[in-house]
Amino acid sequence: MSAELDNLYQEIILDHYKNPHHKGLRDPFESEVHHVNPTCGDEVTLRVHLADGVVEDVSYDSVGCSISQASASVLTDLVIGKPVDQAMSIHQTFLELMQGKGEVEPDEYVLEDGIAFAGVAKFPARVKCALLSWMAWKDATTQAQAEDEGAIS
Amino acid sequence: MKGLLPDLEVIRKDFPILERTLAGGQPLVYLDSANTSQKPQVVIDTMVDHLERHNANIARAMHQLGAESTEAYEGARDRVAAFLNAPSRNEVVFTKNATEALNLLARTIDLGPGDNVVITEMEHHSNIVSWQLACERSGAELRWFGLTDDGRLDLSNADQLVDEHTKVLAFTWVSNMLGTINPVTDLVARAKAVGALSVIDASQAAPQLTVDVQAAGCDFLVFTGHKVCGPTGIGVLWGREELLNELPPFHGGGEMIETVTMARSTYARAPHRFEAGTPPIVEAVGLGCAVDYLGHIGLDAIHAHEQAITAYALEGLQTVPGVKVLGPLDAAERGGAISFELDGVHPHDIAQVLDSRGVAVRAGHHCAKPAHARFGVQSTTRMSSYLYTTPAEIDALVEGLHHTRSYFKVG
DSSP: OHHHHHHHSOHHHHHHHHSOTTBBOOSOOSEEEEEEETTTTEEEEEEEEEETTEEEEEEEEEEOOHHHHHHHHHHHHHHTTSBHHHHHHHHHHHHHHHTTTTOSOOOHHHHGGGGGGGGGGGOHHHHHHHHHHHHHHHHHHHHHHHHHHHHHO | OTTSOTTHHHHHHTOGGGGOEEGGGEEOEEOBTTTOOOOOHHHHHHHHHIIIIIOOOSSSOOSHHHHHHHHHHHHHHHHHHHHTTOSOGGGEEEESSHHHHHHHHHHHSOOOTTOEEEEETTOOTHHHHHHHHHHHHHOOEEEEEOBOTTSSBOOTTHHHHSOTTEEEEEEESBOTTTOBBOOHHHHHHHHHHTTOEEEEEOTTTTTTSOOOHHHHTOSEEEEEGGGTTSOSSOEEEEEOHHHHHHSOOSSOSTTSEEEEOSSOEEEOOTTGGGOOSSOOHHHHHHHHHHHHHHHHHOHHHHHHHHHHHHHHHHHHHHTSTTEEEOSOSOGGGBOSEEEEEETTBOHHHHHHHHHHTTEEOEEEOTTOHHHHHHTTOSOEEEEEOOTTOOHHHHHHHHHHHHHHHHHTTOO
């Protein structure tokens, strides 16, 4: 059982939990969202700053368990500096990994530290923790894009 | 240990689930009874027997099975009435759960602008949101008792809160998060003094205290079946008969009517007025058996057991560095649910590590977000014991917490 626990709490996850990357809310930003996990109360406030189709910055303030905190940290590492299309594709890959019930082989080339969450997919109760900030990011990015299109037309 | 149920090992044998093991061959240490209790064999057997031998719809089937099923269902009402020391069986309304019972009251008690409803900051969401909705609908004002730092009701402004415009005073008997046992008779007296209706949420009290509605003196009281060793899907609304018969119907449908024409209907008296449609029959039968089971062991003995285990747990938790218990620290003043924080580890992670050792606890806000906010915490870990909990299981929890600290390299 301890092996399974270690599978869930990979060192990478614990590292990101203790030293989260890109944490804190920053300016400028086009959209800000607040997402909660109603079953456990984990919360994230997340801002997205896009420029010329690129994710310039993702900043966040969050409270929650190690999985949710580490996941937000890994998310920012993966999407900041990437074109929005590519970031969305990474999002999709992470989503598929999380919803794969532990049967999806993670792609390290795409997900980098995100592969550490492969073990989380075997714990149905924790998948929502891992996806909290990712869902918030997608929501914020979609809003920022809509706002952008609105401004052009 | 003083206060433990003398036949604890025998009682544990009544609960087949306690014998199962979890992944890795770990024995189950079930410390989540405030969430839902486990079920004794006699409840399981009674429900199976009903389904195997007596199943039929009630009150309308004109055959022998229908008569047997009706007798079993109405027999459960008698047992619940006895459990609550209710003056009349007509005062026991079966609902889906405590939440539905509270919503029934919040929907049917007449409120209007100028009225106020008083609740408390330590309520379960079901006793907050249902009244928020009622106040939004009616224009009544929602007020609440705050909490003291040690997790009790702050009664210092009680005379201002409960005034001549108060229509309802609704409060929990035992807090599901803090464990606090509230001063029921004092609160009921305050409601009575201003002519307000008193509503008690006994969801956490009914499993572990003697709930006597006549001694409590309240107008309404609710509890849920699955926390008193009964099944899910069945709850109870108790109300004084004359008050229940003054309330308008909640759901319309079969069984709650006297007569129906296309233009209008007249309604049955309580309890049937509030039991529209085919009720959860086998669940009611199971609940009747469960309260009988508790009555046979004795609520006083169960309460003493809970207090002994709670005191032992409070003591054990103090040995874990970084543990902070929320709510009263004196076991005599609290129920068998203890919410706590562990410095440096999130409740979800604590629960996960404990689960890997077979220890089942709850992590989160326990449907009491305002009470958590009051103490500046987002979530907590909660252990909750019951009549089958042993001191050795508390030891397993405490060891598990020490292990959690080392796993997350705290301290």
